[in-house]
Amino acid sequence: xxxxxxxxxxxxxxxxxxxxxxxxxxxxxxxxxxxxxxxxxxxxxxxxxxxxxxxxxxxxxxxxxxxxxxxxxxxxxxxxxxxxxxxxxxxxxxxxxxxxxxxxxxxxxxxxxxxxxxxxxxxxxxxxxxxxxxxxxxxxxxxxxxxxxxxxxxxxxxxxxxxxxxxxxxxxxxxxxxxxxxxxxxxxxxxxxxxxxxxxxxxxxxxxxxxxxxxxxxxxxxxxxxxxxxxxxxxxxxxxxxxxxxxxxxxxxxxxxxxxxxxxxxxxxxxxxxxxxxxxxxxxxxxxxxxxxxxxxxxxxxxxxxxxx
Numbered sequence: 001x002x003x004x005x006x007x008x009x010x011x012x013x014x015x016x017x018x019x020x021x022x023x024x025x026x027x028x029x030x031x032x033x034x035x036x037x038x039x040x041x042x043x044x045x046x047x048x049x050x051x052x053x054x055x056x057x058x059x060x061x062x063x064x065x066x067x068x069x070x071x072x073x074x075x076x077x078x079x080x081x082x083x084x085x086x087x088x089x090x091x092x093x094x095x096x097x098x099x100x101x102x103x104x105x106x107x108x109x110x111x112x113x114x115x116x117x118x119x120x121x122x123x124x125x126x127x128x129x130x131x132x133x134x135x136x137x138x139x140x141x142x143x144x145x146x147x148x149x150x151x152x153x154x155x156x157x158x159x160x161x162x163x164x165x166x167x168x169x170x171x172x173x174x175x176x177x178x179x180x181x182x183x184x185x186x187x188x189x190x191x192x193x194x195x196x197x198x199x200x201x202x203x204x205x206x207x208x209x210x211x212x213x214x215x216x217x218x219x220x221x222x223x224x225x226x227x228x229x230x231x232x233x234x235x236x237x238x239x240x241x242x243x244x245x246x247x248x249x250x251x252x253x254x255x256x257x258x259x260x261x262x263x264x265x266x267x268x269x270x271x272x273x274x275x276x277x278x279x280x281x282x283x284x285x286x287x288x289x290x291x292x293x294x295x296x297x298x299x300x301x302x303x304x305x306x307x308x309x
Contacts, residue, residue: 009067009077012039012048013091016065016081021089029063045069051103053114060139062114066103076101078118080137080145092144097133098122104166106136109203113139117166128185129160129176136205149204162191171196171205181221186262190218216269220292223299224275228256243301252304253279256288270294279306
């Protein structure tokens, strides 16, 4: 977080902590929100929303601030406030990521401690996905709150979500499946839909179901990759299995590389598809079209032709 944004959020922190420490009616979410609305009117641009988790305003309750700086590259912070073990009111956590934050109501833990699920959704990418971060926190631990689960543990390199939903005790994420030959921005690419629910033993989230959408494309590109590797390595056995026509296999160049052009295939689950590749020939690039058909035992290359002679 840059210094100016950190200073802005710190001022809001101080306002919330001061009101919580003063007690009712100043500690009510309605009063605090009114004060934050005045900040928004004065500063413009930034958004501040406050929520209360836990029964009443008891010592175990949490106050949660959702701070957002909107724009083409939004950035947001979820701030958690409550009483520490020494009885003082303090900010217990500041969780900041790129993207627009949203707080989702979540059932209390088995011991009754309040929990919160927060998401950050980034700007749309060229492929249609949006960076997504999800974190589950609860009251407890040495500092007053502790993180129970994070999507970063599942997706260390991040995830480009095509959609997500939080309903009841379930989190559903639809995202781009990673595989060689994926063509960003093209229709019919393989996607995964994961459903996560709480693990009753550990109170974090675990994968309970994964659905595959357009799995045919990942299977097709796996076959394409095997043929390209077999050509480069002179692997006659693999070529024989994936290119049943021996004359066709013999005509193929030894070196072909994938092109980013979208594959041509009928909507739905196609039985045939055309894939663009390129041959390096005498210092120039010659595009080829590879025609594939789906057989009971997988995709097979049935035709290939250069587009320029």
